[in-house]
Amino acid sequence: MSQQVVLEVKGLEKKFGKFTALKNVAFTLHPGEVLGFIGPNGAGKSTTIRSILGLIKPNSGQVKVFGCDAWTEAAKIHQRLAYVPGDVTFWPNLTGGQTIDLLLRLSGQEHSQQTDQLIAAFKLDPNKKNRSYSKGNRQKVALIAAFSTEADLYIFDEPTSGLDPLNELVFQKRIAELKQRGKSVLLSSHILSEVERMCDNVVIIREGVVIESGSLAEMRHLTRTNVAVKTHAPLTELTKQPGVHQAELANDQRSAKFSVDAEQLGAVITWLSAKEIVSLTTAPPTLEDLFMRYYQADKGGE
Template identity: 70%
Template sequence: MILDVQHLKKNFGKVHALTDVNLQLHSGEVLGFIGPNGAGKSTTIRAILGLIKETSGSVTVFGEDAWKDSVKIHKNLAYVPGDVYLWPNLTGGQTIDMLLRMSGQKHTEKTDDLIKEFKLDTSKKNRTYSKGNRQKVALIAACSTDVDLYIFDEPTSGLDPLNELIFQQRVAELKEQGKSVLLSSHILSEVEKMCDTISIIREGKVIETGSLESMQHLTRNVVAVKTASPVDGLDKTEGVHQLTFKNDQHTIAEFTVDSDKIGAVMEILTKCTILQLKTTPPTLEDLFLRYYHSDNGQKVGE
């Protein structure tokens, strides 16, 4: 077990920032940690990094206590925050080299490859960099290091889509090398592409953990179908929701269906002779919005 967070609670005075956070990250695994801004992702990561002490519960990294053994733990992890602040009078290249030296690492050919991939002008001073370029400096330094755990907290904030893709490819390479990655994000497509396991945090509590496949039973497939003869009985079939017919003959229909009821629905459709069929599996966004459905109509997440 690379990371083990058990019943983590953190209070700031009377504010309960974290009420019950449980996370487990194994070797060679990419764990997606998702939730909207303010849900408790960064506070959890600060506890994992040993920057704040838990109110109760436990956080261990490499089997060591995250608070008491933080110096030892930091020798074997790389971290990129969502908003990077750099020394204004150093160049990007000087900063990358300094970050590597501080981690006991060296500037290697891999570092040069990353600089080329991200198209970073390392001769410019940090104070001239945009937010995206500051992120690139931190990502290049982190991905150049050879450690067992990589923690990324909203790492692609400020990056364009091409650089996001480069980051995703680098995470895939880390996974192939048996490294472990904790990726905190509110960009659902990013998590869906890269992560083996997903943990959803809401109001300081982890409310669901599992693979996307294992959680898809909680959401519904969208079905669009055209049949030769009228479809009757779907409205009375268990697991079918939001049924609408697109013609008076009832041969063109759209509906959603619970994943575990697809078999029964297909039996009904087959009897009507299917001419066209399109099914769309549930996405992480479907699952996420289910948990974050807001009664007051407020848009949550992204």
């Protein structure tokens, strides 16, 4: 495996009895890259991550981390990675601070000034016992321990579940800092706005199958542009124009919002011009637009 690849997943397949949880999953993660791994709950994200962590053995395919086999060399790999699951359970009688220190020691690390800065940034009371913590506070404990750990690969599986918006911003800032330092991050999430803000590349998984992967710029090139327009002449024929989707017309038929396929955008703008444009705004599609397009296509819709 190339030295420029931190994580390489090839042809990964996992079955539980007759149920195929993963089928031919493949993607790579490079140094300094934040890779978004997205899909709805039950799509196979956590099963893939457990395979990467060496917690479950694939039926076929290959997972390599730092050039090492994820199943047979898991102990060696774990010395260089930090992991936060979506729901953590800690020792109930330990305080949050004690838990953070214990997790750090288990990773061969020590409580540092950075740890204190993280406790302050996430506004965690480290003196309370774990049993009294909300889900959000348990997530903070896990995140503080992970961000305090000096690792080469950070894996987050739905990490902001239970966090309030301010703490989500703290999380996003810390991810940006890891990237600046050349660290690699695999972020599994179903919160599309979270992925869109932080990730360089995206892998979309559905029912155990990767249905798309690449940079957001590449994906947007393949998808639709959102348009809002107001014209002097009515837009009664708008829905009949090639490439136009999800059109919403105002009662007077002179204002509309719709999406248009990239290859048809020029023709649609030309058609609108003949209707005497009063105002026109276009916006690139969001990751959510892209995501919904794939799911609607799979369901036989637009």
